[in-house]
Amino acid sequence: MNYESGSIAQDRLTGPVTPPARRAWIVAAVIAVVLAIGAWAIWGRGNHSAAAPGTAAGAEQLPSVTVVVPGRSTVDRSIAATGTLAARREMPVGVAGEGGMITRVLVEPGQWVNAGQVLATVDRSVQVQTAAALGAQVNVARADLTLAQAELDRAVSLVDRGFISKADLQRRTATRDAAAARVKVAGATYAESQARNGRLDIRAPAAGLVLTRQAEPGQIVSSGSGVLFRMAQGGQMEMRAQMSEADLQGLHAGARAQVTPVGSTQTFAGEVWQVSPIIDPQTRQGIARIGLRYDPALRPGGFASATVSGATSAVPLLPESAVQSDGRGNYVYVLDGQNRAERRDVKVGQVSDAGVSVVGGLAGNERVVLAAGAFLSPGQKVKPVLRAAAPAAAATNG
The missing domain is CATH 1.20.5 (Single alpha-helices involved in coiled-coils or other helix-helix interfaces)
Structure with a gap:
């Protein structure tokens, strides 16, 4: 209980x-x-x-970045340029003789002419009479020569008989020689007159295309009248492309080009036939002359744009991932001797499937960070992983 x-x-x-x-x-x-x-x-x-400060866990952790020494590669560039159209060989035609009044103009701009073809005629009424008078003097001189030769022949037949002295024979020989000389002088004077009359006609110096005409019937012209016609020899045209000093480097004769006149969608194939040997000290530009075949759409004096390919240069070539950009421009990161990242401003040239050509800022022997540049900062120490550069073969820029 x-x-x-x-x-x-x-x-x-x-x-x-x-x-x-x-x-x-x-x-x-x-x-x-x-x-x-x-x-x-x-x-x-x-x-x-x-307890284990010397182990890998306690060591400083450095980011690994891939770097490359790009060297220099031969790159085919495409250069965009503008300029004016002109005759490749322009021929100014004026008065070659003494001139006078134009009686006829036989050609118009845009017309093809042959070498020596008459473009315009000048009145020659006075010159024709002068030539006729000189032609008559030639006939007189020839008659005198015939008479002097006959007298000399008779004297030769009589000198052996004693009727004529040898001194008289020598005088008649001299008379004959003087008459022969007068024939030559008269003939030369007559030929000169004929040549002068021929120069009264304004003729084409070579076959080509008439570009301009500044002569009209009734116009008084002389050797000081200036240019009356302008011609393009053979009808050949060209574009005089203005290019910068840097673009002219590596450009050579024979480079291919595509030319498009302003206001036209038609493109004409041509090639560079001359590169300016000088640079304008004011504009820092030179001229590349691009030869073109004749086409009615190519009008001298017009404006055109061109794309020239075939210019070569030896420059560092990098993949696009290596080139960064900000408000200061384009740049890459290179590593110094202590593997610290250093910003390097660069000037970018052509961009193609082969990569980005660097035309300024790099010599080609630097260690350039290929990727992860956007995550680096100047002075940051990294662990480089070197990658072999691509072979220095020609890279064509499309």
Whole structure:
């Protein structure tokens, strides 16, 4: 009886364990475990690192970057230029003789003519009479020569008989020789007159295309009248392309070109036949002369644009990933002797499937970062991984 009373009293004192209390104990246990794990992660790893400072885990972690020494590659460039159209060989035609009044003009601009063809005629009425008089003098001189020769022949037949002295024979020989000389003088004077009359006609110096006409019937012209006709020899045209000093470097005769006149969608094939040997000190430009075949759409004096290919240059060639750009312009990262990144401003040339040609800022013997340049900063130390450069073959820019 007392035992039972004691058991009942004990149960009333302690009471049963309820579910909320059990959950509280579980949460407390979990928190304790988490705190223990965190303490181990902080203090345990720290002690481990401190215990082994010379291991790889304690060493400085440097980013690895791929670098290349680009060298210099021969690159075919495409150069865009503008300029004017002109006759490749322009021939100014004027008065070659003494001149006079133009009586007829026989050609018009745009007309093809042959070498020596008459372009315009000049009045020659006075010159014709002068030539006729000189022609008559030739006949007189020839008659005198005939008479002198006959007298000389008779004297030769009589000198052996003693009727004529040798001195008389010599005088008649001299008379004959003088008459022969007068024939030559008269003939030369007559030929000169004929030549002068022939120069009164304004003729084409060579076959070609008439470009301009500044002569009209009734106009008085002379050797000081200036240019009356302009011709393109053989009808050949050219474009005189203005190019910068840098673009002219490596450009050679024979380079292919495509020329498009302003206002036209038609393109004409040509080739560079002459590169200017001088640079204008004011504009720092030179002229590349692009030869073209004749076409009515090519009008001298007109404006045109051209794309010239075939110019070559030896420059560093990089993939596009190596070239960065910001507000200051284009740049690359190169590594110094201590493997620190250094910004290098560059001038970019042509961009093609082969890569980006660098025309300024690089010599080609630097270690250039190929990728990850956007994540580097000047002075940052890196671990370089050298990659072999592409063969220095010609890269064609399309």
